[in-house]
Amino acid sequence: MSEEAKPVIRTATPDDTYAIRKFHAASWLDTYPNDNAGAPESWVRERWENWDSPEKLQESRELVTGFIADPDQLYEVAVVNDAAVGFVHATRHKDDQELGALYVAREYQGTGLAAELMLHADAFWDVNRPVYLVVVDYNERAKRFYEKQGFKKVSGSDYMHADKMPSIKMRREPRI
Numbered sequence: 001m002s003e004e005a006k007p008v009i010r011t012a013t014p015d016d017t018y019a020i021r022k023f024h025a026a027s028w029l030d031t032y033p034n035d036n037a038g039a040p041e042s043w044v045r046e047r048w049e050n051w052d053s054p055e056k057l058q059e060s061r062e063l064v065t066g067f068i069a070d071p072d073q074l075y076e077v078a079v080v081n082d083a084a085v086g087f088v089h090a091t092r093h094k095d096d097q098e099l100g101a102l103y104v105a106r107e108y109q110g111t112g113l114a115a116e117l118m119l120h121a122d123a124f125w126d127v128n129r130p131v132y133l134v135v136v137d138y139n140e141r142a143k144r145f146y147e148k149q150g151f152k153k154v155s156g157s158d159y160m161h162a163d164k165m166p167s168i169k170m171r172r173e174p175r176i
Helices: 015-031 042-046 052-071 111-124 140-148
Strands: 008-010 074-082 083-092 097-104 131-136 160-163 165-172
Touching: 008 015, 008 111, 015 042, 015 052, 015 083, 015 097, 052 074, 074 111, 083 111, 097 111, 131 140, 140 165
Parallel strands: 097 131
Antiparallel strands: 008 074, 074 083, 083 097, 131 165, 160 165
């Protein structure tokens, strides 16, 4: 990765909504098609094909605006030349915390960008509370990454996301 291609991580703005949604849809297509699991590419495409419709973009813009305004949520984007190449969404709850999303573009996987985004979430979270996340069970790369970050599968947490993608919950204990 050249120096000019190094992503800049910053707090997202409502104006980033289209770039994030476009990137998010592409990430789904890169990550989740799996015929063996019952989530063919056609199903994944159907899930995100209208994410950039005016109505969905307005809904997303309102969500992003709410995330940014909420002191218990972190919503940051990694950009290169105004294009989103990653983002992280973290939330603090009363008793625990959640990693709601962490996506990195395929061309930036293995560059340390995911770890950098996780560091931003770690700086946001309270070290005295556990952190949860949900990951698609066949996403081995993501599971290995989260395990390196200290997360472990929660026994008995298996479920089907959208009736197609086998998913698991992972937990990281407080870091005190």
